[in-house]
Amino acid sequence: MAIAKAERLMNLALCLLGASRALTKRELRDSIEAYLEAFGPSGRLPGQRAEAGGDDSFNRMFERDKDDLRELGLVIETSETDEGETGYLAHRDSNRLPPVALDAEEAAALGLAARVWQQARLAGAASGALQKLHAAGGMPAPADGASGRGAAQRQPYSSLEPHIPARETAFEPLMLACRDRRAVAFEYRKSNAARPERRLVEPWKLECWRGQWYLAGFDRDRGEQRVFRLSRITSAVRSRAGAFTAPVPEQVSVRGTVEHWAGESATGSARIRLRRGCGYPLRARATVQRRLDDEWDELELPYGHGMDAWLVEFGPDVVVLGPDELRAEVVDRLRAVAKD
Numbered sequence: 056m057a058i059a060k061a062e063r064l065m066n067l068a069l070c071l072l073g074a075s076r077a078l079t080k081r082e083l084r085d086s087i088e089a090y091l092e093a094f095g096p097s098g099r100l101p102g103q104r105a106e107a108g109g110d111d112s113f114n115r116m117f118e119r120d121k122d123d124l125r126e127l128g129l130v131i132e133t134s135e136t137d138e139g140e141t142g143y144l145a146h147r148d149s150n151r152l153p154p155v156a157l158d159a160e161e162a163a164a165l166g167l168a169a170r171v172w173q174q175a176r177l178a179g180a181a182s183g184a185l186q187k188l189h190a191a192g193g194m195p196a197p198a199d200g201a202s203g204r205g206a207a208q209r210q211p212y213s214s215l216e217p218h219i220p221a222r223e224t225a226f227e228p229l230m231l232a233c234r235d236r237r238a239v240a241f242e243y244r245k246s247n248a249a250r251p252e253r254r255l256v257e258p259w260k261l262e263c264w265r266g267q268w269y270l271a272g273f274d275r276d277r278g279e280q281r282v283f284r285l286s287r288i289t290s291a292v293r294s295r296a297g298a299f300t301a302p303v304p305e306q307v308s309v310r311g312t313v314e315h316w317a318g319e320s321a322t323g324s325a326r327i328r329l330r331r332g333c334g335y336p337l338r339a340r341a342t343v344q345r346r347l348d349d350e351w352d353e354l355e356l357p358y359g360h361g362m363d364a365w366l367v368e369f370g371p372d373v374v375v376l377g378p379d380e381l382r383a384e385v386v387d388r389l390r391a392v393a394k395d
Contacts, residue, residue, distance in 0.1 A: 063089040067120055068129055072150065077134045077142025080117055090117075155188060223285040226261070228292040229270055233258045236298040238275070242290035243283055251289045256281070257299045262309035271309045273301065280304075282312045325358035326376040333372040363388055 066087045070078065081097040084090045094113040121143070125131055130149040136142045157165065165185065225241065232239045239258055242251040257273040267284055274281040328351045329337055338344065343355035353376070356362070363384035366373050375382040 059089065063087065064120055064123060064127075068124055068145065071124075071129075071131060071143060071145035072147060074144055077132075077136060077144040079136060079138075079140045079142050080114070081140075083117070083143070084113060157188070223268060223288070225285045225288040225292045226268060228294065229258055229285070230261060232292070232294050233261060235294075236303075238295040238299050239292050240295065241288050241292045244287050244289050251287075254281075254283070255295075256283070257301060259303050260307045260309055264310050269309050271307045271312070282309055323358045323378065325356050325362065325378065325381050327354050327356065327366065328352070328374040328376060329354050329369075330372040334369050337366075337369070337373070367392075 066089065067083065070083060070086055078086075084094065084097045090113060093116070094109050121131060128150075129145055131143055131145050132149070134142050134144070165188070229239065231237075237258075238255060240253065240255050243254045244251040255275045256270070257275065258270055259272045260270070262269055262271070267286060270283045270285060272281065272283075273279070324342070327337070328347065331346075331350055331352055337354060337356065341354040341356055343353075345353050347353050351374075358378070358381060363381060366375060366381075366385050367388045375385050
């Protein structure tokens, strides 16, 4: 069945690439043998009855095939024919890439990048891209002349296993929304809130920082740019119909915004008490650590904007000693959560 589908897709692609004008679904159905065998010709003799559901079944298969070809990279254009029907055509110029040549270092970097993604959707796209480059001669062959998966394992740097986790269910729909420039709606819980709020966002960019994924975009309800941590999205991501037309900034610094919120741009020093055996991320950033007793240690940390949200996550294992404004911010956040 896989071979039959591959042959059907190949015939459809060749038909669209070889046509001198846009072809309708009816013409494609009558031109491709797999469609004729499954559904018969589109035209019928007078008095001839159509097979029940035949046209609907063909339409569903054709739409799936068209989407599969587009997923593989074929650019299929639509236009209206003289008869008012929708026609399909794949211009050769739109489906031809310039020559691509990579040296050994560039090929190794691409190979590592393709192995970063662990979820199936991106893994398949990355693998398909490498196969196309190999087929086009754009990537150098292994030194021993071998090819295939075994050769890939013998490539330089193959012992490196880069990994960027993307476990959040919101990742894939947001990635597609960024690509298609579609506004999205979702429920989002801020770090100092017990209940989520609805957000309507024009997504710009996804970026990973310290193992967490963040989305930068324009919040329509608040009228300004915002950054959202994907792990705090509590609902399904729903895309809105139609692409948004507002321009996307050329430079979107997700990491810089998050670093500022997380206190990376420190302007002072904070003192906290930390329960022994807890808070290892805090200990890793501490400039000074001293033991107070069998239960508590005292730490000095670089202090900047957003540190209160980070400290709240450690709950009763942290007590802020100073400065006073940081202590007040942490207390306010805890009280806001307690009220809800």
